[in-house]
Amino acid sequence: MIKTFIIDDHPMVIAGIWQMLQNADNVQVVGSASDGYAALEALKKQPADVALVDINLPDLDGIELCKKLRERFPKLKILGLSTFKERSYITRMIDAGASGYLLKNANGEELSEAIEAAYRGRMYMSMEAALTIARPVATQPELPILTSREKEVLALIAEGMTNNEIAEKLFISPLTVDSHRKNILAKFGVKNTAAMVKYGMEAGFI
């Protein structure tokens, strides 16, 4: 039996996975957590072979958690789990050491297959995820990657703060804030604040 641990902030999803895996003969769910730090704690006491990690967690995001898990539990295999099929999420999750990526519309069969594959050291990709990363890059606008400082500044801009106000709040020079602002504009490929906020919200940065 492959010991599996679930990390997701929605009890419904945890219950659903639990249910789906109940009559799998190769997989056993040994525990679950609703945020990243709880998972890191719980896994100390309750070792597992495979972890299902939601990308969207309240404390640290799935990618960060994936890295931390890989550090502390090198033998643990990780499967990313989310509703997003954006290319950058998938590739970043794989970069962070995940053994695959599943969408939340997976069924029980796919779940146990994926867990089995990860456990055996193979890579598992749900069909949609595979299609997404296999598609030529030209037709696939890459979600730009913002640094944490840039995300911070972007959020404050969206709050309606000016460069000066943000500078004061972050204890940095207004010129620095302006630099971040310009970098975000460039990364998003937009020409003003309005389009930047719209893009940022649609891409989930805000």
Next chain:
Amino acid sequence: MIKTFIIDDHPMVIAGIWQMLQNADNVQVVGSASDGYAALEALKKQPADVALVDINLPDLDGIELCKKLRERFPKLKILGLSTFKERSYITRMIDAGASGYLLKNANGEELSEAIEAAYRGRMYMSMEAALTIARPVATQPELPILTSREKEVLALIAEGMTNNEIAEKLFISPLTVDSHRKNILAKFGVKNTAAMVKYGMEAGFI
């Protein structure tokens, strides 16, 4: 036993709800569907008392589905279900005839309580949802009403166009565009374009 029907595009969530309600003594899950039209079909053959409707469905959104369900199955009670706790979603769902609103982080107890309440003709609100709409009106301004011209201008602003560009596009003076812009700022109670776009998107104008 209250006959309950689940509509959600994630098998995991359906399985989770099913699981959570398994040992409830007042509720019985009688079916599920993964999109709106399938639900409308299935409910013809399999009547139910209460439907749990996800806001985000692949074909028609929860609000539309809610209206259609109310038309065709007037006795059916509807509970909105989603991860979003934004006011506009909640109120629009209620306007569409729903008997309440649940967040996906609800547990089994809350679920069966909500279903029971809806069945008995009462309104159920998850704690967060209730807090969102129950907040005094002073701190919770009603959604401002934009004129159609203002909405048009707002959309173009969010596209990243300047006053001059918008003026050209709409065959009006840039000064007029500026007036609209100022009126939107005033109605939203914000002080710049960034906050305006954010507000506009959250309120569903964009």
Next chain:
DNA sequence: TTTGCTATCCACGAAAAAGGGGATTTTTCA
């Protein structure tokens, strides 16, 4: 018929952002 709302237009000055450079110091990671 007055009142209110919408859409249109205007002026002036101050503030902020955009566009276009460069530069230095930490951090991170391979």
Next chain:
DNA sequence: TGAAAAATCCCCTTTTTCGTGGATAGCAAA
């Protein structure tokens, strides 16, 4: 340890927006 990336700071000019304050015409409801 050394290169790359992130975060920090700087200058100058032009464009755009913001904050005041107006005004006019049209239309619809009270």
